Amino acid sequence: MIQVDNATSQSLALSERSFTKFAQFITSELGIKMPAGKMSMLQSRLLRRLKHLGIASLEEYQEYLFTSPCAEQERVHFIDAVTTNKTDFFRESEHFTYLMRHALPELDPDIRNGRGEPRRWPFKLWCAGCSTGEEPYTQAMVLSEFGEVRRGFEFKILATDVSTRVLEHAELGIYDEDRVAVVPDSYRKKYLLKSKSTDHGQVRITPELRSKVYFNRLNFMDEDYKVRDMFDVVFHRNVLIYFDKPTQEAVINKLCKNLKPGGYLFVGHSESLSGLKVPLVSVSTAVFRKVK
Ligand SMILES: C[S@@+](CC[C@H](N)C(=O)[O-])C[C@H]1O[C@@H](n2cnc3c(N)ncnc32)[C@H](O)[C@@H]1O
Structure with missing residues (x-):
């Protein structure tokens, strides 16, 4: 089992303010509605991205996504992370x-x-x-x-x-x-x-x-x-x-x-x-x- 100390789990939690900023971006960029009920789904999808990048908090990730020189490149990965891609062969046949x-x-x-x-x-x-x-x-x-x-x-x-x-x-x-x-x-x-x-x-x-x-x-x-x-x-x-x-x-x-x-x-x-x-x-x- 992974031990997460209090400070770490706090920095990995998505604050309401951060959620609102991510959600507004998702809706304006992709048209996808992001009601508050999607908060934990968004958090878990973004945490995978944080882990991959070695970034310690969602606030830091927000800066990386919106203001860093890599922002444009990161947006491609962000879109990959936030879209739901469920599909099947012969779906709704x-x-x-x-x-x-x-x-x-x-x-x-x-x-x-x-x-x-x-x-x-x-x-x-x-x-x-x-x-x-x-x-x-x-x-x-x-x-x-x-x-x-x-x-x-x-x-x-x-x-x-x-x-x-x-x-x-x-x-x-x-x-x-x-x-x-x-x-x-x-x-x-x-x-x-x-x-x-x-x-x-x-x-x-x-x-x-x-x-x-x-x-x-x-x-x-x-x-x-x-x-x-x-x-x-x-x-x-x-x-x-x-x-x-x-x-x-x-x-x-x-x-x-x-x-x-x-x-x-x-x-x-x-x-x-x-x-x-x-x-x-x-x-x-x-x-x-x-x-x-
Ligand atoms: C749930 S899948 C449906 C796939 C397939 N049409 C089906 O019915 O099995 C929805 C797809 O729409 C894409 N999508 C969502 N928002 C989009 C947008 N603004 N522009 C283009 N594609 C988008 C997602 O990336 C995802 O692959």
Whole structure:
């Protein structure tokens, strides 16, 4: 057991004043709400960072984060520490069924009008808030499957997040075996490789599937997302819950600028757009379409 003397435990405690300063910074930088109930979570996440840096108190860390010459560099690590990155392969799996059975056929011009007019592929999907990559790789598997039955279908996926740590993990595409247990057997055979370069018990996404996904850092609080593509589908799941209503409305409207008319937006099952002024209509549980 680690013995912590009184003075040490006091310097490691997050005072209300310090919490307020960190919380204001998190909300203005990332849009993430930080009510007082998050104080102990924030404290424990920051203490890991203190330990790593060899800094003795949270007050000292605050100076390091806001005023030291390393401040800008440290903010990248701070963002990694304070974002919640929980995700899974095939999370809220009804959405992938909906994508396959409804959205893709509906957006396919040849299937829809049967006239064989020029295709508008590649199909473009934006995974906005992609965390460690499980979500965009699930999407890539589902779109590849669609391509097996729909000749000529091509796709690409833009996957963005604000945390550089999760993006590095996502780009590598290496996961523990237990993380991929939910991936259907037939998909595992096609899209996952036993990793030779890493310890036993890990798999890697195949290079072909990885080549379909482009990762980029993007903060939803930015005024201009500087994304030039127009997308058929945007997934923005389990991110809105961290934002207040005005921020949700601003973010959804900015995402909609890059969603084609008639394109689909998926949000998390526990998220709602009710009361937001956005150019979308509800078509299924947590699925919306941009008005044409
Ligand atoms: C809980 S995860 C959800 C991941 C995935 N969409 C899913 O549903 O499984 C939320 C992600 O949103 C990212 N995030 C939070 N605030 C953000 C912001 N302001 N800009 C961009 N990404 C943000 C976090 O870094 C995190 O990876």
